[in-house]
C-alpha cells in the first residue's frame with residue numbers, strides 16, 4: 001500500500017489510515033491476523049480494529065464516529081476521528097509534567113495493590129498449572145501421557161520453590177480434569193504473582209519428522225505471529241472443545257484480542273522477563289531449545305490470568321528422546337530445578353527493578 005499523495009477524504013469523511021498516520025508523523029502497523037492496526041509515536045500507541053467503532057489508548061476506549069473498514073486493500077478511517085484521538089494524545093503529553101512532580105502516595109495498608117506499575121509486582125505466590133488431567137490425557141507419546149509428566153514435574157517444582165520460600169499453589173494435585181478457564185480463576189483467587197502452565201509439545205507427523213522436531217519452548221499470550229505458534233495453541237486449546245467446556249473454542253476472535261490488549265500490555269513485560277530467565281536456566285540441559293525458544297499465541301489457559309503468565313512446553317512427547325527424558329525421575333527433577341531457578345532469578349530481577357524505582 002503505497003500512496004504518495006496527502007490523504008484525501010471520501011464522501012463519508014474517511015481517509016486512508018496509513019497515509020493519514022504518515023501525514024501526522026506517526027508510524028503505522030497493520031496486523032492482518034487480528035485485523036487490527038496501530039498508530040505509534042514515541043511508544044504511545046493507539047490501537048484500532050476493523051469494524052469496531054472504538055480505539056484503545058492507554059487501556060481506555062475512545063469512541064469513533066464510524067468503525068474503520070477495509071476497502072480494496074485500504075483501511076479507511078474517519079478523518080475527524082483521527083483528529084479527536086491525536087487531540088487526546090496531545091492533552092496526555094501535556095498533563096505528564098505535573099503528574100511526574102506529584103509526591104508519591106503513602107504506602108497503602110493492603111497486602112498488595114493491584115494497580116502497581118507494570119513490572120513492580122512482588123513475586124510471592126507462584127501458581128503452577130499442570131496441563132490437562134483426568135479424561136484429557138493431553139498429547140500422547142509412545143509410552144507416556146502429557147498429563148502425567150507435567151503433574152510429576154509440577155510437584156517437584158513445588159518442592160523446589162517452597163525451599164526458596166515461595167508460596168506455591170497447584171491447579172491440580174492429582175489426575176483430575178479441570179477446565180481451562182477454571183485454572184486461571186484459581187490463580188486469581190489465590191492472588192498469584194506468576195502463573196506457570198506446564199505442558200509437553202507434540203506434532204502429528206511421520207516418524208522421520210517426529211525424530212527431527214524436539215526441544216523446549218516458552219509461550220506468552222500474544223496474538224500469534226506464525227502458523228506454527230497458532231497450531232500449537234490450537235492443540236493446547238483443543239481440550240476445551242473436545243471435552244465440552246462452556247464457551248469452548250480453539251481460537252480467539254479479533255474482537256477478543258482487541259479486548260485483551262490493554263490487559264496483556266500490563267503483564268507483558270514481566271511475562272517476557274520470566275521467559276528470559278527460563279531461556280537462561282534451560283540452556284545446557286538434555287532437552288535442547290526448539291527454534292528461538294520463545295513464542296506467543298492464543299492459549300486459552302492464559303487468557304483469564306490477571307498476572308504475568310507463561311506456558312512452558314518442556315519438550316516434545318512425540319520425540320522419543322525428549323519423551324524418555326521427561327519420563328525419568330532424573331529428567332523430571334532436572335526440569336523442575338530449571339524452572340525453579342528461573343522463578344528465583346525472575347524474582348530477583350523484579351526486586352532489583354523495584355529498587356531502581358525506589359519502592
Ligand SMILES: [Zn+2]
Pocket residue numbers: 131132138139146198199200236
Ligand atoms: Zn498441553
